[in-house]
Amino acid sequence: MSHFGASNGHRPIELSHYVRRCLIAVIVGITTLGTHAGLFATDKVPPILGKPVIGWNGNYIVGRWTPVWVPLTVQDSESISMELTAVDPDGNRVSFISAPTDVKEGTQLLEGLIKVGRLDGEVAVGVSGATLRAIPDKADWLKSPLEPSTRLIVTVGEPRGFDFETKTTNPGPGIRITTVKAAELPTNPLAYDGLTSLVLAGATELSEARSNAIRDWVASGGRLVISLPIDSATARRCLLDWSPIKVGETPETVREFGSIEAYAARNIRVPQTSTLSIPSLKFEVGEILAASRSVPFLVRAPFGMGSVTVLALDLTTNPLSEWKGLSAFCSRLSISDGRPDVSEKGINKGAQLSTTGITDLATQLHAGQENFEQIHRASPWFVMGCLLSLLVVIGPIDYLIVHRILRRPHLTWVTFPVFAAIGTLLASSFATASNQTSYRANQLNIVNVDVARSSAHGRHFVNLYSPTTSQTSINIQPVSLIPGSSEKPTARVIWQGVPESTFGGMLRKTGLENGAHYQQQPNGELTEVPLLQWSSKELIGESVQSVEGLVDCNLKASPTGSLSGTILHRFSSPIDDWMIVYQNRVYRHLKSRDDAQPLPLPPKQVWRVEQPGVFQRELRPFLTGILTMATDRFGSRSSDVVRQKSNYDPLSRDPLELVRILTFHSELGGEHYTGLTNQLLDEEDCSHLLKLGRAILFGRLSQSLASVQHERQPLEPDRQTSFVRLILPVAKSGEVMKDLKRVLPD
Numbered sequence: 001m002s003h004f005g006a007s008n009g010h011r012p013i014e015l016s017h018y019v020r021r022c023l024i025a026v027i028v029g030i031t032t033l034g035t036h037a038g039l040f041a042t043d044k045v046p047p048i049l050g051k052p053v054i055g056w057n058g059n060y061i062v063g064r065w066t067p068v069w070v071p072l073t074v075q076d077s078e079s080i081s082m083e084l085t086a087v088d089p090d091g092n093r094v095s096f097i098s099a100p101t102d103v104k105e106g107t108q109l110l111e112g113l114i115k116v117g118r119l120d121g122e123v124a125v126g127v128s129g130a131t132l133r134a135i136p137d138k139a140d141w142l143k144s145p146l147e148p149s150t151r152l153i154v155t156v157g158e159p160r161g162f163d164f165e166t167k168t169t170n171p172g173p174g175i176r177i178t179t180v181k182a183a184e185l186p187t188n189p190l191a192y193d194g195l196t197s198l199v200l201a202g203a204t205e206l207s208e209a210r211s212n213a214i215r216d217w218v219a220s221g222g223r224l225v226i227s228l229p230i231d232s233a234t235a236r237r238c239l240l241d242w243s244p245i246k247v248g249e250t251p252e253t254v255r256e257f258g259s260i261e262a263y264a265a266r267n268i269r270v271p272q273t274s275t276l277s278i279p280s281l282k283f284e285v286g287e288i289l290a291a292s293r294s295v296p297f298l299v300r301a302p303f304g305m306g307s308v309t310v311l312a313l314d315l316t317t318n319p320l321s322e323w324k325g326l327s328a329f330c331s332r333l334s335i336s337d338g339r340p341d342v343s344e345k346g347i348n349k350g351a352q353l354s355t356t357g358i359t360d361l362a363t364q365l366h367a368g369q370e371n372f373e374q375i376h377r378a379s380p381w382f383v384m385g386c387l388l389s390l391l392v393v394i395g396p397i398d399y400l401i402v403h404r405i406l407r408r409p410h411l412t413w414v415t416f417p418v419f420a421a422i423g424t425l426l427a428s429s430f431a432t433a434s435n436q437t438s439y440r441a442n443q444l445n446i447v448n449v450d451v452a453r454s455s456a457h458g459r460h461f462v463n464l465y466s467p468t469t470s471q472t473s474i475n476i477q478p479v480s481l482i483p484g485s486s487e488k489p490t491a492r493v494i495w496q497g498v499p500e501s502t503f504g505g506m507l508r509k510t511g512l513e514n515g516a517h518y519q520q521q522p523n524g525e526l527t528e529v530p531l532l533q534w535s536s537k538e539l540i541g542e543s544v545q546s547v548e549g550l551v552d553c554n555l556k557a558s559p560t561g562s563l564s565g566t567i568l569h570r571f572s573s574p575i576d577d578w579m580i581v582y583q584n585r586v587y588r589h590l591k592s593r594d595d596a597q598p599l600p601l602p603p604k605q606v607w608r609v610e611q612p613g614v615f616q617r618e619l620r621p622f623l624t625g626i627l628t629m630a631t632d633r634f635g636s637r638s639s640d641v642v643r644q645k646s647n648y649d650p651l652s653r654d655p656l657e658l659v660r661i662l663t664f665h666s667e668l669g670g671e672h673y674t675g676l677t678n679q680l681l682d683e684e685d686c687s688h689l690l691k692l693g694r695a696i697l698f699g700r701l702s703q704s705l706a707s708v709q710h711e712r713q714p715l716e717p718d719r720q721t722s723f724v725r726l727i728l729p730v731a732k733s734g735e736v737m738k739d740l741k742r743v744l745p746d
Contacts, residue, residue, distance in 0.1 A: 046128060046129055046130055047072050047073060047074045047080065047127055047128050047130055048072070048073040048074075048130070049070060049071070049072060049125065049127060049130045049131075049132055050070070050071025050072065050073070050107075051071065051140075051141045052068060052069065052070045052071075052125045052132065052141050052142075053068070053069040053070075053141070054066065054068055054114070054123065054141070054142055054143070055067065055068075055143075055145075055194075056152065056154050056178050056180060056195075057178045057179075057180065058141075058142075058143040059143070059146060059152060059176050059178050060116065060145050060146065060194060061145060061146045061147070061148055061150060061152060061194035062116050062117065062118065062119055062145040062146070062147065062148060062497075062506050062507075063115070063116075063117065063148050063497045063499065063506050063680055064115065064148070064193045064194035064680075065113055065114075065115050065190040065191060065193035065194065066113070066114055066115070066116070066191065066193070066194055067111065067112070067113060067186040067188070067191035068084055068111070068112040068113065068114050068125070069109050069110070069111055069112075069184075070082060070109070070110045070112065070125055070127065071107060071108075071109055071110075072103065072107065072108055072109070072110050072127055073106065073107045074103055074104075074105060074106070075105060076105055077102070077103065077104045077105055078102075078103060078128075079100045079101065079102050079103075080100065080101055080103050080110070080127055080128055081097060081098055081099065081100045081101070081127075081128075081522075082097075082098045082101075082110050082112050082125070082126070082127050083095050083096070083097050083098075083124075083125075083126040083127070084096045084098075084112050084113070084114040084123075084124070084125055084126075085122075085123065085124040085125075085126070086114050086115065086116045086117065086121060086122075086123050086124075087116070087117055087118045087121030087122060087510070088117035088118075088495045088497070089117040089118065089495065089497040089498070089504060089505065089506050090117075090495075090504070090530075090537070091118070091121075091510065091515070092515070092516045092517065092518065092530050093122075093515070093516070093517045093518075094115075094117075094494075094495065094517075094518055094519065094520060094526075095517070095518070095519045095520070096112065096113055096114055096115070096519075096520050097519055097520065097521055097522055098110075098112050098113075098522060099522040110127070111186060111187065111188070111191075113188060113190055113191060115494055115495075116145050117495065117497050117506055118506060118508075118510055119136070119144060119145055119147075119506070119507060119509075120135065120136055120144070120509060120510050121135075121136075121510055122134070122135050123135075123136070123142055146174070146176060147174075147499070147507065148499040148506070148679035148680055149173035149174070149499070149677065149679050150173060150174045150175070150176055151173055151174070151175045151176070151196040151335060152176050152178075152194055152195055152196055153175065153176070153177045153178075153195070153196055153197050153198075153199065153334050153335070154177075154178055154179075154180060154195055154197075154198050154199070155177065155178070155179045155180075155198075155199040155201065156179070156180060156181070156182050156185065156198070156199065156200050156201065156204050157182075157199075157200060157201035157202040157203075157204045157227075157315075157316060158179055158201070158202075158316060159199060159201035159202070159227055159315035159316050159330070160315055160316060160320065160321040160326055161315060161320070161321075161323075161326035161327050161329060161330035162177045162179075162199070162327075162330050162334070163177075163327055164177070164327050164328075164330070164331045165177045175335070182200075182204050182205065182206055182210070185206065185210045185213070185214070186210070186213060187207075187209040187210055187212075187213050188213055189212075189213045189214070189215075189216035189217040189220070190217075190492075190542075191213070192213070192214065192217040192222055193217075195217075195222065196223065196334070196335060197222075197223040197224070197225055197334040197335065198214065198217075198222065198223070198224050198225070199225045199226075199227070199315075199330075199334055200224070200225070200226045200227070200238075201226075201227040201314070201315045201316050202227065202229055202238075202314055202315070202316040202317075203229050203234055203238055204238055205237065205238055206240070211240050211241070211242070214240070215240070215242045215303075216544070217306070218303050218304060218306035218307070218308060219303060219304030219305060219306060219450065219453065219455065219457065220304065220305055220306065220457050220544075220683060221304075221305040221306050221682075221683030221684070222306040222683075223306055223307055223309070223334075224303075224306070224307070224308045224309070225309045225311070225333055225334055226238075226239065226240070226243070226308065226309070226310045226311065227311045227313065227314055227315040227316070228247070228279055228310065228311065228312050228313070228314065229314050229317075230276070230277065230278050230279065230312075230313065230314055230317075231279075232247060232248075232249075232250075232251045232279045232280070235247050235279040235312070236279070239310070242303075243303075243308050243310070244283060244284070244285075244286070244301040244302070244303050244308055245281055245282070245283045245286070245299055245301050245308060245310040246281070246282045246283070247279045247280065247281065247282070248279070248280035248281070248282050249280075250280060251277045251278060251279055251280060252277070252278055252279070252280040252295045252297075252312075253275050253276070253277055253278075253295070254275065254276050254278055254292035254295055254297060255275050255292055255293070256292055256293075257269075257270040257272060257290075257292065257319075259289075259290040259291055259292065259298075260290040260297075260298060260313075260329065261325060262290075263289055263290045263298065263329065263332065263333075264325045264326075264328045264329035264332060265328060265332070266324075266325035266328045266329070268323065268324050268325035270319050270320070270323050270325075271318075271319050271322050271323060272318075272319040276319070278297055278312045278313060279312045280295070280312070281296055281297065281299050281310055281312055283299055283301045284301075285301060285302065285692065285693040285694070285729065285730070285732075286299055286300050286301030286302065286692050286693060287299070287300050287301075287691060287692055287693070289309070297311065297312040297313060298310075298311050298312070298313075300692060301692060302689050302692040302693065302694050302727075303453075304448075304450045304453060304455070304457070304727065305448050305450070305457065305683060305686070305689070305727065306683075307688060307689075307692060309333065311333070315330070357500060357502045358650045358651070358676065359499075359500065359676060359677060360498065360499050360500070360676055360677045360678065360679055360680065361658070361661075361662055361665070361674070361676050361677070361678045361681055362496075362498055362499065362678075362679065362680040362681050363498040363499070363500055363676075364650055364651075364652070364658060364676065365444070365461065365658060365662075365681070366463075366496070366498050366538055367651075367653070368652075368653040368654075368655060368658065369442045369444060369461060369462075369463035369538060370442075370463055370536055370538075371442070371653055372440055372442060372465055372536075372718060373718060373719070374436060374440065374718055375434070375435060375436060375440070375465065376434050377434065377435075378430070378431075378434060386427065390419075390423045393419050393423070394416055394419045394420065394423075398412060398415050398416060398419060401415060402415055431534075435467065435534045436467055437467045438467060439464065439465065439466060439467065439710055439715060440464075440465040440717075440718050441462055441463065441464050441465065441708050441710075441715055441717040441718065442462070442463045442717060442718055442719045442720075443460065443461070443462050443463075443706070443708060443717040443719070443720040443721070444460075444461040444462075444655055444659075444720075444721050444722075444723075445458060445459075445460050445461075445705040445706055445720070445721070445722040445723065446458065446459050446460075446461075446659060446684060446722075446723050446725070447459075447481070447705055447722070447723070447724050447725070448684075448724075448725045448727065449481075449547055449550065449551060449724060449725070449726045449727065450727045451551045451553050451726055451727060451728050451729060452727070452729045454546060454547055454548040454549075454550070455544065455545070455546055455547060456481055456544070456545050456546075456547045456550075457542070457543070457544050458478055458489075458491070458541075458542065458543040458544075458545075458705060458706065459540060459541070459542055459684070460476050460478070460491060460493075460540065460541040460542075460543070460705070460706045461496065461538070461539075461540050462474075462476065462493075462538070462539045462540070462541065462708055462717075463536050463537070463538050463539075464531070464536060464537050464538075464539065464708070464710070465534075465535075465536045466531035466532065466533065466534070466535060466536070466537075467533065467534065468531075468533050469531065469532050469533045470530075470531055471516065471518065471528045471529060471530050471531070472528075472529055472531060472710060472711055473525060473526060473527045473528070473529065473709075473710075473711055473712065474493060474525070474526045474529050474539060474708070474709070474710060475491075475493060475524070475525040475526070475708075475709035475712070476491040476493045476539075476541035476543075476706050476707070476708055476709065477490070477491070477706060477707045477709055478490070478491050478541075478543040478545065478705065478706045479703075479704055479705050479706055479707065480545065481545065481547050481550055481571070481705075482546075482547060482548070482549065482550060482570075483570075483572065487545060487546060489543045489544065489545035490523065490524060490543065491524060491541035491542055491543040491706065492520075492524035492541065492542055493520075493524055493525065493526055493539050493540065493541040494520060494526070494539065494540060494541075495537065495538065495539060495540075496538045496539060496540040497538075497680075498680075499677070499679045499680060516528075516530030518530060524541075525709075526539070541706065543706070549570065550569065550570055550571070551567070551568070551569045551570070551726055551728075552566075552567070552568040552569075553565075553566075553567055553568075553726075553728045553729060554566050554567075555567070555582075555609070555695055555728055555729070555730045555731065556730065556731045556732070556733050557582065557693075557730050557731070557732055557733060558733045559733060561582070561583050561585070562585075563580070563582045563585070563587060563609050563695065563730070564609050564610050565608070565609055566606050566607060566608050566609070567580075567601075567606075567607050567609075567697070567726075567728070568604065568605065568606050568607065569601070569603055569604075569726070570603055570604055571603050571701060571703060571724070572603065572703045573603070573701055573702045573703040574600035574601055574602045574603060574702070575600065575601040575697075575699035575700065575701060575724065576598075576600050576601075576699060576700045576701075576702065577597070577598065577656055577699055577700045578598060578600075578601050578697060578698060578699025578700070579598065579697070579698055579699070580609070580695055580696070580697050580728075581619055581664065581690065581695065581696045581697075581698065582690070582695040582696075582730060583690055584618055584619050584620070584667075584690070585616050585617070585618065585619065586616065586617045586618070586619050586622050587609060587614055587615075587616055588614070588615055588617075589601070589607070589611075589613050589614050590613055590614075590615055591613065593615050599613070601699065619664065619667060619668075620667065620668055620669075623660065623661065623664060623668055624646065624648075624668055624669075624673060625646030648661070648673055648674045648675065648676075650674070650675065650676055655721045655723075656700060656721075656723075659684075659723050660698060661674060662678070662681060662684050662685065663684065663685065663686050663696065663698055663725060664685070664686065664687050664690075664696075665678050665685045665687065666685050666687035666688070667687035667690060686725060686727070689727060693729075693730055693732075694727055694728060694729065694730065695728040695729075695730050696725055696726070696727065696728070697724075697725070697726035697728060698723070698724075698725050699723070699724055700721070700722065700723055700724075701722040701723070701724050702722070703722065704720060704722070705722045
């Protein structure tokens with residue numbers, strides 16, 4: 001007390017002054033330290049997210065890649081990576097992580113990709129810690145996705161006539177139409193995945209990046225429609241440089257439009273009374289859909305697996321803009337490419353198969369991929385029999401042992417847990433032996449080779465089986481088709497769903513889910529993929545590579561449609577179970593006409609169509625098993641013609657039959673024959689290419705086309721089946737007589 005006492009009046013004042021000086025020193029020191037260490041520096045202002053745009057003006061399809069645009073405002077230039085999160089068909093969340101992008105100060109628009117696996121699954125958009133989450137129809141920026149059967153049409157340039165939008169109602173699919181600006185088109189070809197067709201109208205000019213993205217999308221199976229302005233110079237500038245249809249140097253004059261009225265199937269005249277000067281269209285292969293005498297002005301040509309349709313008339317101006325039949329014309333122009341429309345008959349036939357859970361070809365493919373020959377599942381009857389046996393053992397048998405034989409009822413406290421433990425051990429051992437203890441995979445490869453462009457587009461379907469509950473990394477590494485090539489193709493791998501409302505389908509409601517979270521990295525690899533014990537997950541990888549020199553083709557077609565010429569391929573293995581299809585004919589090389597298996601097509605050997613042993617058949621009777629038989633009538637010399645057709649088996653697990661039907665699904669009648677829709681794999685249908693002057697060589701390869709990487713280590717699949725489809729150009733024979741004199745005057 002004497003030390004702090006009041007006897008010295010100056011002491012408290014000195015102490016207070018001393019404490020104040022110490023506090024000031026501490027504050028100054030901390031401030032100085034914070035300044036040098038950055039502790040008290042101004043915090044970095046986080047980026048500000050604007051309202052995202054999911055899909056095409058909010059329209060996107062479940063199970064398909066869709067573009068995402070995110071407005072972003074930053075204070076300083078930095079490198080930013082965007083993370084888009086959606087729910088897969090199993091209820092797990094998957095994040096699509098984009099590669100880092102350098103952004104400048106201010107507001108800009110980021111572009112990304114997402115694939116939604118549920119109709120009501122949550123979607124999240126995250127950039128540098130700023131995140132927006134929403135459930136479909138619960139936020140103004142996120143609509144519910146469209147069902148896979150919906151036909152989504154995107155137009156650019158505001159063309160007239162696209163007012164035939166319908167809702168998704170039974171018996172036919174719905175149609176959704178939306179208009180975007182040219183500057184809003186994505187630069188990634190995968191973003192166009194869900195489109196039925198893309199329509200470019202008027203004086204629409206695209207950047208090189210957007211033009212290349214559309215090119216790659218069309219080559220993989222997309223459909224592009226171009227409506228040119230009537231000025232030839234402007235049309236030549238607007239037409240994409242890679243288009244198989246070109247604009248000639250001099251314009252053409254058309255006098256009548258009866259063919260375009262017939263194409264629209266409407267008896268409504270185009271309001272044009274005078275001649276019209278339009279761009280001339282030049283093409284080597286394809287079909288003329290409408291022409292004025294000898295001047296074609298509506299042409300469709302093949303490009304890879306897809307097609308390009310060019311109209312030398314402007315849909316944004318007269319005379320078409322005032323034509324009352326324009327809506328019907330645009331509907332057929334943007335939807336029909338020779339594929340049959342979904343009808344009530346087809347849907348009713350498919351509905352009869354709904355009890356099997358298979359209504360689409362993608363579902364049948366999934367069911368076949370889930371069949372692991374080394375996994376022997378116990379039947380429900382066997383399990384019920386084991387449970388009944390266990391009840392008999394711990395019930396009557398245990399009673400007889402402890403009451404009648406041993407005469408010690410209290411021993412049931414020992415025998416009961418012993419029997420239960422033995423039953424548990426036996427069940428566990430049997431389950432382990434039946435379900436195996438190693439990772440397994442089934443793999444199906446479909447590679448489409450566009451011989452005219454020397455490019456190959458592959459789809460690799462992988463079903464991965466896990467013996468334990470884990471999270472792992474998966475990647476698919478395609479094999480270069482050119483031996484010794486320095487190019488190493490890569491594949492982007494992601495989940496693959498089925499358009500069903502049953503368990504595991506994309507159309508069922510969200511309920512109690514697993515809730516795991518995994519990512520797709522910028523290089524296409526999947527990390528932290530959740531796998532449940534003794535379950536499988538279906539994945540799909542897509543790859544593109546250049547195949548210069550892989551196939552040499554010199555095919556010609558006579559005026560009657562007969563094929564001739566040579567083919568040479570340089571695959572590492574022969575092509576088995578192969579056939580060439582041109583128009584409606586199948587060409588096979590057989591030992592004898594009645595052989596079921598064709599001779600292998602060896603590599604590096606010239607094969608000629610017009611040689612002994614090459615037999616022809618019509619495509620539809622060959623693939624559908626139609627037999628035409630004549631039976632004599634009783635008591636008459638006449639006979640009856642009977643046609644028998646084999647029914648398609650949607651439960652078949654034969655990949656050869658499935659992929660062969662998938663390749664020519666529309667040509668065989670579509671749903672009218674199979675009873676199944678083709679909503680997710682319609683790009684694999686080559687039927688429309690037969691009408692555009694291409695020949696299709698379909699066959700099976702024994703060589704490996706891709707390897708599955710599990711934890712970055714190769715995983716040998718139990719079953720790997722590879723199919724190749726060669727898109728072959730066919731030159732028209734010079735036998736066609738062009739100098740016939742006109743009988744009727746002009």
